[in-house]
Amino acid sequence: MKEQDASPTIRKDLVLPIGLDYARLRAEGISMLQNLSGSVWTDYNEHDPGVTILEALCYALTDLTNRASQPIASLLAPPPGTAPPPGSTLVPAHQAFSNHPVTLHDYKKIVLDQEHLSNRVQSVWVEPRRGPAALAGEYTVRIGLRSNHQLPELRRAAQQQGRDEPSYLPADHHQLAHDILHTLNKHRGLGEQFVEVIFLEPYIISVGGHFEIKENQLHETVLADVLWHIDRFFEPTITTRGLGYLQATHVPSEEIFAGPLLENQLLQESEFEPQLTLIAPARVNSLLATLDSIKSVGELHLYEPNCLVPSALIRVPPERELVFDVAASLNRFTASHRGVALKFNRTQTLHKFEQLHADRTRSLRSPIPKSKLRFAEAPARHLELGQYDSIQHSFPAIYGLGEGGLPAGASPAQRAQSLQLKGYLLFFEQIMANFCAQLDNVETLLSARHQQQGFFAQPLSDVPGLHQVLHDLEYEQTEAALEDADFEANANASPQATTGSPGETDDSGLPLSRHYLRKLGKLAEDPSEFLQRRDTLLGHLLARFGYSVSVYQPTLTDPADIRQHRIRVRERLLQNLNTATYHRGAARVAPDDDTPDVSGLELFVYLLTGIKYFQLVLTLGEQLSALEAEVQLDGAAGSTAHRLRVHGAPLSFPDFLGLLHRQLATPTLELLTTEPPRAAVPAYPGVPRLELELHPGAAAAPADAEASAQHQILAYLHQLDERLNRFILLDHRTLKPAGYDPAAAPLPDAPDRTFYEFQVSICLPDFTRQFRQTANSQYGGATYVYREYVQNLIHTHAPAHLLVHIIWLDYPQMKELEVLYIGFVKASGLLANHDGHDQPDLPQWQQQLTRFLLPHLSS
Helix, strand or coil, X not given: CCCHHHCCCCCCCCCCCHHHCHHHHHHHHHHHHHXXXXXXXXXXXXXXHHHHHHHHHHHHHHHHHHHHCCCHHHHHCCCCCCCCCCCECCCCHHHHCCCCCCCHHHHHHHHHHCHHHHCCEEEEEEEECCCCCCCCCEEEEEEEEHHHHHHHHHHHHHHHCCCCCCCCCCCCHHHHHHHHHHHHHHCCXXXXXXXXXXXXXXXXXXXXXXXXXXXXXXXHHHHHHHHHHHHHHHCCCCCCECHHHHHHCCCCHHHHCCCCXXXXXXXXXXXXXXXXXXXXXXXXXXXXXXXXXXXXXXXXXXXXCXXXXXXXXXXXXXXXXXXXXXXXXXXXXXXXXXXEEECCCHHHHHHHHHHHHHHHHHHHHCCCCHHHCCCCCCCCCCCCCCCCCCHHHHCCHHHCCCCCCCCCCCCHHHHHHHHHHHHHHHHHHHHHHHHHHHHHCHHHHCECCCCCCCCCCCCCCCCCCHHHCCCCCCCCHHHHHHHHHHHHHHHHHCCCCCCCCCCCECCCCCECCHHHHHHHHHHHCCHHHHHHHHHHHHHHHHHCCCCCCCCCCCCCCCHHHHHHHHHHHHHHHHHCHHHHHHCCCECCCCCCCCCCCCCHHHHHHHHHHCCEEHHHHHHHCCCHHHHHHCEEECCCCCCCCCCEEEECCCCCHHHHHHHHHHHHHCCCCEEEECCCCEEEECCXXXXXXXXXXXXXXXXXXXXXXXXXXXXHHHHHHHHHHHHCCEEEEEEHHHHCCCCCCCCCCCCCCCCCHHHHCCEEEEEEECCCHHHHCCEECCCCCEECHHHXXXXXXXXXXXXXCCEEEEEEECHHHHHHHHHHHHHHHXXXXXXXXXXXXXXXXXXXXXXXXXXXXHHHHHC
């Protein structure tokens, strides 16, 4: 039986929020009425019409507060049977708190989390590579193998059988080392590389000692437990934890998911132990003294390999790992109880130890269900929060506001008064109905999806007899036609709007006033208000993740266009914020993909500026050679892919780009023909008169089909200029030749060792319109304003450990770099993911790219 106090009850002393406290709202309303009306209104009893109205509004407010107080998960839940819409800015804890590997322990987690590696790897230590041949940013991985535990017994068996001692290295250790390096390099940071795996050779030691055992203890069980604790001390293994255990031990969520996002286990950095390199018997003695089954420990000694004399202090040699010889140690164990020597079964003791060891290994290797690695989604159910029920249904029948209306014998004055009250209540009801509509669209408002409205309204279709108050009024036919057109356009542009449709009806089935629906849509939100609200809300959503993004685009001058551009950039960043933030310093955004590298910095620059990283350029088929083929220049070879023909004089493509920028800045096209669109470009210094002919179907958008020929050509030129924007990021680390020796003197025209250490170069075009625009500098003279903006943005958001070079290239240089970069990526196992294997022609591409970069870095 449960205690009486534990049974569910309705508490009389429960303090409600004011929005849910009907009695308090009513009292506050009465007090306000008394202050406002003074001696004019003295009857505040329930029968008074003013009090009746107040009570109805108080009831409605409690309903609205109750809706807004529902769990966030329910406010955001989609309708039953539908998937959650994309673009949510509310990310789960495992995504919010995790990050791309940064520390050496983060990379240790990566190795231990891999199923194909964890079965063979017991311990991992990652450290910077040392020695004269090491570069900053290179790392060594030291590996202790699980098979080392069995090595002492295997070697004893080989000696007894007269065979050669088995090696501690597995037959496929070269492939295993490659797999480890490939796994880590897929998760490497920019400017970093894992270059070496060292398999630690076992350093086999044994322990001898005398143990006084307490009463009521089985000798074999006690000694097996002693062996197990010593083995665990010498060969520590990482304990994997489930989410429930970590929560029960009060580990904060930000610590549970700190570091890389793991797929198979939750590894806590606090449980990582340093490699044992120095051991004294006192450390083992203090460990065993904590065992409940042992009364005392005496004559404890440590024995190094092939030594019969105990060591007072063991120093583990470099590149070695401690391995505990269980059988040899058991031979050196003695036990007693109350001073009487005890005999124990050696075989049974070893068997019990193996059981303990197997149980521990099994628990460590047992996969943790995915459900125990992530917080479960909060239970939620979709609520029809947008449905507004009119308060006029709850008024006494004598007011004539409900469905029945006034009695048939009511006088005209009574009917007029009833309609007057109905109209008065509409002011309050419209606000409350719009509140419900806004609440029903909370998920939309908080999403990063592109939207057409930020304020939602809905018609009062549930008000009885609404048509009697909001019937269509007489107004000018011209205004009606214009408003009809606006209404249809807004309904088509904003399908998610809840301002009603022309065919909507009221509570009695009569069509709602079109004039009311039009005005409601206009009053709800005008375009400038929407842009301001959306921009502000997106800024707030970004600030929740610690970002304050300033957006600049020099080709825009209209304030509305500037704000729309900022909204698009912020939406794009929010839609990809989890990926961009997690992989901020990563050399590879999708480490398990077969696609070539796209670094986190490249993705971030693209999201903030819209300038395409080169892998996206290749995906779109917009490399410079392809874009150049779209323009048929006079005197050049013909192409079936051309979209624009230039007649009048032979031009190079860079010269054509000069013509393009001049026309985009100051259009001077003269119409020649409309089919096909053809226009003349007047001569200007250095260039004769030219004619531009747009190929059929080459318009920038379907809507351009009705535009003039000049506008169609200008639209294509503008589109072509935008498609020319791109950048290429080169991680200098990937350019280091395989046989490079930093300790040797550099060859002529070759870079020194610092060239390969934590440096990247970002190459941008200086020939597109936005990068050619200048403005007067506050220090005098002209400056390339957008170039400075992009440079500052890159330096602001680049990982702090990198030295970033910004290189501006003209058209021939960028075209040359694209050819070199494409060949380089295909040949590099570090970039193209050929299972981590380089192609034979990689050195020549590395050499050519290095020669390309050096003059730009020295200028």
